[in-house]
Amino acid sequence: MRKVIPILAALALFASPPARWAQAAALDPAAPEEEGMSSERLARIGQVFNAEIAAGRIPGAVIMIARGGHLVYREAFGMADKAHGRIMTPETIFRLYSMTKPLVSVAAMTLVEEGKLQLTDPVAKYLPEFSVLQVSVPATNGLGQRAYTLVAATRGPTIQDLLRHTAGLAYGEITTNPLVRDAYIKSRLSKPDFDYNVTDLAPDDFVHALAAAPLAYQPGTVWEYSLAVDLLGRVVEKISGQRLADFVAKRLFRPLGMVDSGFSVPAEKQDRIAEPLPTDPATGAPNRLIDVRSPPAEDSAGAGGVGTAMDYLRFAEMLEEGGRLDEHVILSPTTVALMTADQLGPTIRLSISPGEMLLGVPGYSFGLGFMVRMTPGLAGVPGSVGEFMWAGYAGTFFWVDPAEQLAVVMMIQAPGPSRAWYRREIKDLVYQAIVE
Structure with missing residues (x-):
């Protein structure tokens, strides 16, 4: 059973945030070498992303990695809001866009488990x-x-x-x-x-x-x-008789300690919202993202969520552990297995394959809320059969690899066409750091 600790009390391996964020729940940290990863090789992540930031291609990023149920990497790079001089921190809040879909999919499956x-x-x-x-x-x-x-x-x-x-x-x-x-x-x-x-x-x-x-x-x-x-x-x-934001908070956010997740950002946290560059460096097109500073008319289950990297990593780690985290059981392991299995089969035609749309590579199918890897080869990125993932329009990305006991979250606010490149790059950088 993984131990919940306050971020404020995290070990010296990870810098402590201000006291006003002390209620956020984290994963128990460990040195990368204790979980079969190389600190020296993980340092390449910072080298790559700092170079992208210096080149003006992205404003900043937060990347977190868990292996074996322990937090082995937690770093923030660049700026959360370059126009206003706000530095990126691990507690920065991001627009999740389509990474809201896995959250709502899991919440909906709790109704399936209850027979509703x-x-x-x-x-x-x-x-x-x-x-x-x-x-x-x-x-x-x-x-x-x-x-x-x-x-x-x-x-x-x-x-x-x-x-x-x-x-x-x-x-x-x-x-x-x-x-x-x-x-x-x-x-x-x-x-x-x-x-x-x-x-x-x-x-x-x-x-x-x-x-x-x-x-x-x-x-x-x-x-x-x-x-x-x-x-x-x-x-x-x-079915629930509740607004979606309230239902997801009850079923996921509160049990998992996802204290900064929701469908809008309250006033006292709005100085932590990540913003994109004004225009996309590759195309010159203006970057326009959803306003999350007030509750929406509709809680968009497909694109309206917000949260921090740690919040989402706890969600991902719950899935990696088969539907539970700490003392909280969200789903049965059998339900997680069903959601992360191929749900398309040979009879459903693909307008474009999920992997080609998300990563620009073949080798993936789709389950219930997640893209699922079907073969060890074919895809032009490392990974394991059975890994599952999804990403968001504004640049966020996560995946869970049960075979490697791995959960990874990358948070960026860069909605341009280069986001598939960053998804492939972080997969390469994480897997090359696995040494046992």
Whole structure:
């Protein structure tokens, strides 16, 4: 059983933060060599990321590594807010974007374990708006040109479809289906000038808009990254009778000591929020991220979360230990095994493979809330069969490798196209530091 300690009391291996953060829970620290990692090789992480910061490509980063249940690496680099001169610290709070999805997926599975929800349940059981749906399908018109037409859905999406992104839903920022994209833009499910932001839509308005838009595929036939987990959040609210932020806090944040996690940042912590550079160094495009300084109209289950690296590392370590951390049991090991198994199989077509989308490499499938590695080879990054992970639009990334008893969190606020490079780079740097 891992021991919870206050960050303030962490050993000299890790610098102590100010007393106002003393309630944050940490993992028991250990020297890297005690857990089969090399301190000298781990130092390469700082060399690489400090060079990126000096070159002006990212403002800063926080990286934490746990192995064997112990915290072996905890470092902050660069600036949390370069424009205002705020230095990055381990207690900096980040916008998680799509790293909110694993949190909500786990919270939803607690309802499955309580018999209040089944993976095979149709979404329409809880949200009747999804009882009658149409699908936008490609066709050829009389001139031989590609066109799109609407047909009835052969079945409704299920809870399993939401968790594994096979519901036929899409992101307007990604989809190539013009009828779906236009419907999302018209209803403000997608905003051409503000990527991945539905936090301004009231929950009922979000549900009505999404149900009225055509599906991009027949449910259960194609993997496409989508607003599915946002819709799962609305299902959770219907079943629990609670706002999503309150439900996730009760099921995850409070038991795991994730004291800085939520769907907005209170006033007394707002001087700890990480900010991106004003423009992306690679493209020159302006960086625009969700305002997390006041509670949103809707708690976005797919992109609205905030938290620190340590908060998320505790969540990741809970999963690495099979659903429990310290005295708190969040999920059964059998549920964690189900969530981190391949849920796509040979019959579900991939619009793009999860690994190619997240890391730019093949070799991965998708479970219930996580991308899952299927083979020791093929992928152009190190890792183990059965490792699982996900990342966020603003630059955050985490993975858990049960075979290596490894959990890693990288927090950056750099939403440009270079974020896949940083995900691959941190995987290379962490695995090369494993020496036994």
